Amino acid sequence: MSANGPVLDVRDLRVWYGSTRGAVRAVDGVSIQIRAGEVLGLVGESGCGKSTLGRGVMGLLPDGSAVDGQVLFQDTDLLKVSDRQLRRMRGPDIALIFQEPMTRLNPLMRIEDHFSETITAHEPKLSKAEVRRRSLEALGGMGIPPTRFRNYPHEFSGGMRQRIMIALALVLRPKLVIADEPTTALDVLVEAQILSILADLKRNFDTALLLITHNLGIVAEACDRVAVMYAGRIAEEGDARTVFSQPAHPYTRELLRSVISLNTTGLHYIPGAPPSLIDPPAACKFHPRCPDAMRVCAQLAPVEQRLSAGQRVECWLHGPGDRIPEGGREPLEQERIAVAEEA
Amino acid sequence: MADAGALLEVEDLQVHFPLRGSFGARLVGKDVGAVQAVDGISFSVARGEVLGIVGESGSGKTTLGRALLRLVDPTGGSIRLEGEDVLGLREREVRAMRRKVQMVFQDPHASLNPAMTIETAVGHPLRIHGVTRDRADIRNRVSAVLERVGLSPPDQYLGKYPSDLSGGQKQRAVLARAVILSPSLLVADEPVSMLDMSVRAKILELMLGLKNDLDLTYVYITHDLATAKFFCDRVAIMYLGRIVEIGATEEIFANPRHPYTQSLLRAIPDPDPSRSIPRDLPRGEVPDAAEPPLGCRFHPRCPKAFAPCGWEARDLHDMLEQRWAVGGQELFEAERLQLGDLAGLDQPGSRATVPSATGTGDDVATLLDRIREDDSRERIWHGIESITPRPGGAVIEFHPGHDPVLRPVGGAEVACHLYDPELAEVPEQAPPA
Ligand SMILES: Nc1ncnc2c1ncn2[C@@H]1O[C@H](COP(=O)(O)OP(=O)(O)OP(=O)(O)O)[C@@H](O)[C@H]1O
Ligand SMILES: Nc1ncnc2c1ncn2[C@@H]1O[C@H](COP(=O)(O)OP(=O)(O)O)[C@@H](O)[C@H]1O
Ligand code: SF4
Ligand code: SF4
Ligand SMILES: [Mg+2]
Ligand SMILES: [Mg+2]
Numbered sequence: 054m055s056a057n058g059p060v061l062d063v064r065d066l067r068v069w070y071g072s073t074r075g076a077v078r079a080v081d082g083v084s085i086q087i088r089a090g091e092v093l094g095l096v097g098e099s100g101c102g103k104s105t106l107g108r109g110v111m112g113l114l115p116d117g118s119a120v121d122g123q124v125l126f127q128d129t130d131l132l133k134v135s136d137r138q139l140r141r142m143r144g145p146d147i148a149l150i151f152q153e154p155m156t157r158l159n160p161l162m163r164i165e166d167h168f169s170e171t172i173t174a175h176e177p178k179l180s181k182a183e184v185r186r187r188s189l190e191a192l193g194g195m196g197i198p199p200t201r202f203r204n205y206p207h208e209f210s211g212g213m214r215q216r217i218m219i220a221l222a223l224v225l226r227p228k229l230v231i232a233d234e235p236t237t238a239l240d241v242l243v244e245a246q247i248l249s250i251l252a253d254l255k256r257n258f259d260t261a262l263l264l265i266t267h268n269l270g271i272v273a274e275a276c277d278r279v280a281v282m283y284a285g286r287i288a289e290e291g292d293a294r295t296v297f298s299q300p301a302h303p304y305t306r307e308l309l310r311s312v313i314s315l316n317t318t319g320l321h322y323i324p325g326a327p328p329s330l331i332d333p334p335a336a337c338k339f340h341p342r343c344p345d346a347m348r349v350c351a352q353l354a355p356v357e358q359r360l361s362a363g364q365r366v367e368c369w370l371h372g373p374g375d376r377i378p379e380g381g382r383e384p385l386e387q388e389r390i391a392v393a394e395e396a
Numbered sequence: 397m398a399d400a401g402a403l404l405e406v407e408d409l410q411v412h413f414p415l416r417g418s419f420g421a422r423l424v425g426k427d428v429g430a431v432q433a434v435d436g437i438s439f440s441v442a443r444g445e446v447l448g449i450v451g452e453s454g455s456g457k458t459t460l461g462r463a464l465l466r467l468v469d470p471t472g473g474s475i476r477l478e479g480e481d482v483l484g485l486r487e488r489e490v491r492a493m494r495r496k497v498q499m500v501f502q503d504p505h506a507s508l509n510p511a512m513t514i515e516t517a518v519g520h521p522l523r524i525h526g527v528t529r530d531r532a533d534i535r536n537r538v539s540a541v542l543e544r545v546g547l548s549p550p551d552q553y554l555g556k557y558p559s560d561l562s563g564g565q566k567q568r569a570v571l572a573r574a575v576i577l578s579p580s581l582l583v584a585d586e587p588v589s590m591l592d593m594s595v596r597a598k599i600l601e602l603m604l605g606l607k608n609d610l611d612l613t614y615v616y617i618t619h620d621l622a623t624a625k626f627f628c629d630r631v632a633i634m635y636l637g638r639i640v641e642i643g644a645t646e647e648i649f650a651n652p653r654h655p656y657t658q659s660l661l662r663a664i665p666d667p668d669p670s671r672s673i674p675r676d677l678p679r680g681e682v683p684d685a686a687e688p689p690l691g692c693r694f695h696p697r698c699p700k701a702f703a704p705c706g707w708e709a710r711d712l713h714d715m716l717e718q719r720w721a722v723g724g725q726e727l728f729e730a731e732r733l734q735l736g737d738l739a740g741l742d743q744p745g746s747r748a749t750v751p752s753a754t755g756t757g758d759d760v761a762t763l764l765d766r767i768r769e770d771d772s773r774e775r776i777w778h779g780i781e782s783i784t785p786r787p788g789g790a791v792i793e794f795h796p797g798h799d800p801v802l803r804p805v806g807g808a809e810v811a812c813h814l815y816d817p818e819l820a821e822v823p824e825q826a827p828p829a
Contacts, residue, residue, distance in 0.1 A: 314622050315625055
């Protein structure tokens with residue numbers, strides 16, 4: 054791995070789930086990279102494949118799923134290593150933070166034991182005192198006092214449990230952290246605390262972070278880059294400020310417009326819902342909902358383009374012009390979408 | 397508060413849930429305390445108005461909403477709906493009242509019976525209130541209301557089960573059921589917070605449309621300030637069972653006065669990239685409503701707290717723990733070893749003894765002095781009147797605390813000592829020497 058190469062390099066990842074109605078193509082050819090000390094936000098409506106992508110990277114897909122492509126973690130392809138090796142890497146190399154903390158903490162185990170178990174599993178030779186020192190340091194970083202170290206999970210509030218989960222995921226200083234909606238169940242104040250903790254993390258330890266969320270406000274505050282996912286693919290990806298101030302993909306633009314913020318004066322939304330990933334629309338999968346759809350959009354899948362502002366985008370509005378057939382730029386006749394066609 | 401235009405008037409409402417103590421404690425009739433979920437709340441809602449109830453998890457919003465429908469029995473205060481005393485109603489009258497007040501809950505998935513078709517679920521109120529039992533009549537009315545909430549054409553939805561619908565569609569069905577009897581008041585408890593960002597706007601738009609068509613009045617419960625700002629005429633900010641600030645929406649958002657309101661507003665992540673992460677967030681979390689902080693309930697987290705705000709022993713314990721959490725293990729062990737058992741600090745009270753491990757109170761007093769020097773900006777020092785060494789430990793006297801009450805400030809009402817001319821004029825207590 055070159056010194057400043059990406060920690061995570063996902064190449065053309067595909068994930069299918071088996072279902073009675075056919076294969077669900079939840080991730081359908083995704084490439085992303087994250088460098089050390091970088092936070093990549095992953096946004097999109099529910100059902101677009103964000104969690105599947107996160108789990109696919111971690112090798113945590115359920116039975117009955119299939120995966121293809123490359124997930125290079127510091128040049129090792131995680132899709133090729135054994136389950137045992139992957140388990141060994143979870144913790145010291147990569148860690149996943151889930152949305153609901155209670156389901157991941159053992160209710161019968163003291164907080165202290167969660168930590169010592171995690172640490173000794175990967176570093177069995179450490180002295181007890183050193184295990185304790187590291188645990189307390191991780192908890193302290195999350196604002197959990199040492200006096201609560203011997204408490205059980207249910208003796209903490211939801212926000213504290215989530216911080217304990219984060220402390221546990223980070224105690225081995227993983228190089229890559231994947232956080233799947235880590236603050237969705239929390240209040241603004243606790244959420245803000247956790248975001249500032251994640252910001253400290255990347256500053257102090259150079260952790261690479263994939264932050265999955267549907268809160269675009271969080272992305273704007275906490276992420277360096279953002280990838281917008283729609284129907285299993287990355288519609289647009291680039292510097293978070295650039296993408297948010299000059300969205301290039303119509304889906305990004307419409308998603309941003311539908312956020313209700315303190316500056317909202319009128320409601321806006323995208324008609325319809327993300328498609329079924331068993332038989333999604335042909336060509337550009339966003340074309341039935343896209344206000345800018347052209348004839349070409351229903352005929353040919355858009356090609357990835359890199360814009361001068363830096364982001365990459367898959368949308369015919371940005372060319373390449375020579376691939377658009379004659380008449381392809383004419384507006385597309387779309388079917389009316391009923392109001393209640395929604396997620 | 398006898399307001400002619402008021403549809404709903406709530407006065408000094410209190411809902412306390414008794415804590416389930418041990419069997420032994422109940423046997424001897426020992427008072428085990430209560431969760432003070434709603435603790436003395438007053439407001440009124442004018443006909444056609446949207447009142448927002450905003451606060452963090454556990455602040456008592458849902459309990460307040462449920463009390464308005466008598467889904468939970470208040471332990472004190474009064475509720476008047478169209479002038480009628482809701483708490484004095486008998487069982488049969490409560491049922492009639494619920495035709496006029498409906499509630500929509502946060503989780504659309506849990507609000508609909510999975511075994512009932514949409515037709516049965518939405519038509520349910522017609523049956524239980526004895527409006528009609530005629531199948532054709534019910535179908536017609538249900539179809540009309542489904543059409544109104546956007547579940548159109550209704551024929552496609554009548555026979556469906558909740559599991560066939562998306563989250564947003566379920567919430568539409570729940571709204572249809574809530575308005576089928578033309579209520580005058582709708583209590584909406586976080587109606588959009590479980591929904592995807594892109595669906596929220598659609599449901600809010602539907603709710604605004606229903607309000608105009610059906611002359612509804614809303615109590616809109618949420619922890620999301622952005623939707624409250626857009627949706628409400630007035631907002632009440634709740635913290636630990638009390639209203640800390642209430643007023644016209646524009647006023648509250650343009651001039652937030654209560655330190656809690658100010659913190660909430662600062663904490664919202666904004667998609668506008670020109671904002672950055674706020675640095676001065678209130679620490680900690682909402683305390684236990686069974687043993688709320690003394691004085692102002694926000695004081696342990698308040699960045700502006702001063703002498704009369706209710707400082708107490710528990711704050712001292714929290715301050716020590718916080719110091720040890722961030723200070724590292726060596727500091728923790730060094731300082732902890734000098735002190736005795738700190739469990740005594742967990743009782744509410746404005747006088748406390750910090751026990752010494754060595755037996756001399758001087759050590760403790762010296763330690764506390766050093767801690768104060770390390771971080772004299774810590775708010776608690778404003779509330780400590782004296783530290784006196786005694787055999788066995790140091791006795792701490794706190795400044796007497798006061799409970800802030802809502803008082804008019806500018807165009808709003810605020811419960812905070814900073815706006816009390818009598819208390820705020822007290823020069824800030826210098827930290828004791
Ligand atoms: N039936 C009950 N018995 C005992 N305590 C209760 C009961 N219902 C609520 N509480 C307590 O009352 C307090 C207020 O709860 P409530 O559900 O009203 O809060 P909320 O503001 O709606 O929170 P959220 O935003 O999480 O929905 C909490 O401390 C809660 O644990
Ligand atoms: N275990 C599973 N089996 C079958 N389909 C699944 C499974 N998990 C997710 N899916 C489907 O895959 C798609 C993407 O889901 P998900 O990755 O959870 O998206 P997101 O996190 O963006 O909401 C959805 O259509 C979802 O229904
Ligand atoms: S390719 Fe066409 S349909 Fe797809 S996003 Fe671009 S303009 Fe819209
Ligand atoms: S009374 Fe005002 S200043 Fe004092 S703690 Fe409460 S909110 Fe803060
Ligand atoms: Mg997900
Ligand atoms: Mg609630």
